[in-house]
Amino acid sequence: xxxxxxxxxxxxxxxxxxxxxxxxxxxxxxxxxxxxxxxxxxxxxxxxxxxxxxxxxxxxxxxxxxxxxxxxxxxxxxxxxxxxxxxxxxxxxxxxxxxxxxxxxxxxxxxxxxxxxxxxxxxxxxxxxxxxxxxxxxxxxxxx
Numbered sequence: 185x186x187x188x189x190x191x192x193x194x195x196x197x198x199x200x201x202x203x204x205x206x207x208x209x210x211x212x213x214x215x216x217x218x219x220x221x222x223x224x225x226x227x228x229x230x231x232x233x234x235x236x237x238x239x240x241x242x243x244x245x246x247x248x249x250x251x252x253x254x255x256x257x258x259x260x261x262x263x264x265x266x267x268x269x270x271x272x273x274x275x276x277x278x279x280x281x282x283x284x285x286x287x288x289x290x291x292x293x294x295x296x297x298x299x300x301x302x303x304x305x306x307x308x309x310x311x312x313x314x315x316x317x318x319x320x321x322x323x324x325x326x327x328x
Contacts, residue, residue, distance in 0.1 A: 188216045190291035191268075192282050192316075195221065195253035199297040202327040203257055206295035207264045209325070217268035218289050219257040221250055222278040246274075279315035286322060295325045 191206035193199040203219065210217045223246050254270040261268040273281040286294050298313050317324050 186210075186213055186215050186293045188218070188289060188291045189293045189295055190282070190286045190289065191217060191219045191257075192278075192294065192296040193219060193221055193253060193257055195249065195256065196297070198327075200260075202295055202297035203260060205327045206325070207261055207266045207268075209293075209295070210266050210268075211264055217261060217266055218271060218285070218291065219254065219261065219268050220271045220273060220282065220285050221253050221257075222273045222276055222281040223250060224278060225275045250274075278312040279319065282312070282316050283319055286320065291322065293323050293325060294320060295327065298326055298328045 186209075189206055189210050191203055193203050207217065209215075250272045254272060258268060258270050271285065273285060282294060282296070285291075294316060296313055296316065313324075313326055317326065
């Protein structure tokens with residue numbers, strides 16, 4: 185049925201449910217898993233206002249958050265008995281990055297939650313799920 189599942193996560197409680205469901209499915213089917221998280225680009229106006237220190241602080245905080253998210257996902261996969269790879273895609277529009285990553289790795293299913301965090305620490309948005317559903321050429325499992 186499925187041979188390679190791409191699971192998108194932002195570390196939020198809801199996306200963790202998506203991770204859990206994706207890993208359960210992968211375990212039952214014996215499929216490969218790649219877990220990704222995407223960090224959006226700074227808005228150009230925000231870059232104009234922010235100084236180098238602000239940008240560096242933002243990047244440092246974002247990299248630390250991403251590291252934690254992917255380490256937690258890998259630990260969760262290991263505890264679930266599923267081998268997975270992790271990947272961070274930086275400075276990209278999340279929906280585009282998810283679709284492109286699915287094509288690059290040859291995924292035949294995308295698993296993601298219906299929405300994630302908002303605000304300064306946003307990584308995936310609910311609207312991103314809608315865009316992935318609309319643009320993806322492979323099945324998308326949405327977890328609510």
